[in-house]
Amino acid sequence: MKRWEHFSHQADIGVRGLGATMAEAFEQAALALTAVVTDPADVAHPDMIRICCDAPDAELLLADWLNALIYEMATRNMLFSRFDVHLEGSHLTAKVWGEPLEVMRHRPAVEVKGATYTELKVAQLPDGGWLAQCVVDV
């Protein structure tokens, strides 16, 4: 059931991850974030970085996770396409793989400014799966 999708916001764009676990939904939301910029299938993943965050609840943790990725994308000038997220309570550790942005190849549609708290939601679905979503400002 793991997958990602975008949803509509009038000025910007929503990212949504779905997975069997909350961690998997966070990984899929991260793929949706990359897909705002370019097709994740075009992003190779030879380089690995680590990300940690802590937050008082799962929703703020999702925003922190996406904001940490946005920060790494901006300061390392990289795109990411593979994610391994571990959650322990409100503590997130992740390994993230990607490659340096190449404008001519990746043709980035837009850069992401930040993950917002608009439509921010982390929830278990009736089928037992998890959803993680928010609108990102572009």
Add this chain to the structure above:
Amino acid sequence: MDIALFEHKSEFEWQIRPFGKMRVPGVIFASEALMREMDAKVYEQVTNVAMLPGIVRSSFAMPDAHWGYGFPIGGVAAFDADAGGVVSAGGVGFDISCGVRTLHTGLNAEDIHAVQERLADALYHAIPAGMGSTGTIRLDDKQMNAMLRGGARWAVERGFGTPGDLERIEEGGCMQGADPAQVSEQAKKRQRDEMGTLGSGNHYLEIQQVTDVYQPDIAAAFGVKPGDIVVSIHCGSRGLGHQIGTEFLRRMVMAAAGFGIELPDRELACAPINSPLGQEYLGAMRAGINCALANRQILTHLTRQVFSRILPRAELPLLYDVSHNTCKVEEHKLDGHLKKLFVHRKGATRAFGPGHADLPAAFQSSGQPVLIGGSMGTASYILAGTKLGMQTAFGSACHGAGRAMSRHQALRNWGGRNVVDELAGRGILIRSPSLRGVAEEAPGAYKDVSAVVDAADGAGLARKVARLVPLICIKG
């Protein structure tokens, strides 16, 4: 939007009477047609802003209002620090001091037509645009702090532009009260390679032609006449502003309960103006404003360099520079008395009327130039602030067309190549690193800017002075 929810006060003014926890009314300035098209979320967000502590007069939305974060985009709200008023990171937004500046050129359309392709290519080459683009300026820690304190003034001192530019920028090009110590190392790191870059999304640099003048006297004061060529630059505080917004939004969400503030929406995160957190945010946000002013000043310099090569007889003095996403301390008349207020404009332009002490001598009789951005294929407008506008929405007006549909929907409707070709057929050259980005920003994805401007004019927020159309658009 359901207009039955509103009291129709006049042709362009729609009021929401306070109910529930609203402290003041909500007011939207728009025509009936714009109201009917407006997203219902605007009603909800205008109402939520009216619940914040210390808000005065009304929670306003401009004619281009659309669904934003906490505040609507196009939202204006003023707070009284003495009445427990707040400052809101969400009420300013991620792209602090995103704004528009317009430069004269002294050229006419024929001058441009002769070199249009060459000029488009040269500008695209010289102006770093889009994700991953970097500027040529690297700032060390000391220089970064000096830039955050000095804004466009810092840029001019470094040779980017002339002292004459500064009086044509709000705050004289330098926002007072900036405190670089409140800007995190992460925010500064994010800015290291981004000085003098355009960014992406709806940011652009356009060569435009004045097609119509509606108020000849004011247009003369602004120095524009039909046929004139101008350059408009739309961009903001880049990664530094985005990071300040991200960090303070989180801190304010965490602190709200401790301040006894009940947030109707987390994105409305705020802190009392008279609190350490409120003051820290103001210091950081003002540094963000200076970053945006410096950035637009550097882009101006790069533009002038291109013109000096291709059209050497052109001079590019600054008409004016306006900011859209800010919280500024201003004096306004409230219940007959002058009062110091913290005015938030989220996707709204300051529009001070004639005689305002903060305006340069050249605009004392005309009011402030209000620069309204278009969307590649559509018109832009120059308006002027009014005395009436000072009394209604604290001297504020709309900032652009506003999106009519999501990026998602735009991608379904248009292909980037088709948009570029169609505009080229109409004499508008687009240069962008991303065709998908162009499709997402297709002119048809925006509201009719003319209707927005007519509503602002009709409501008396600002007077319509001139209309411009693009000839070249560099898109991030």
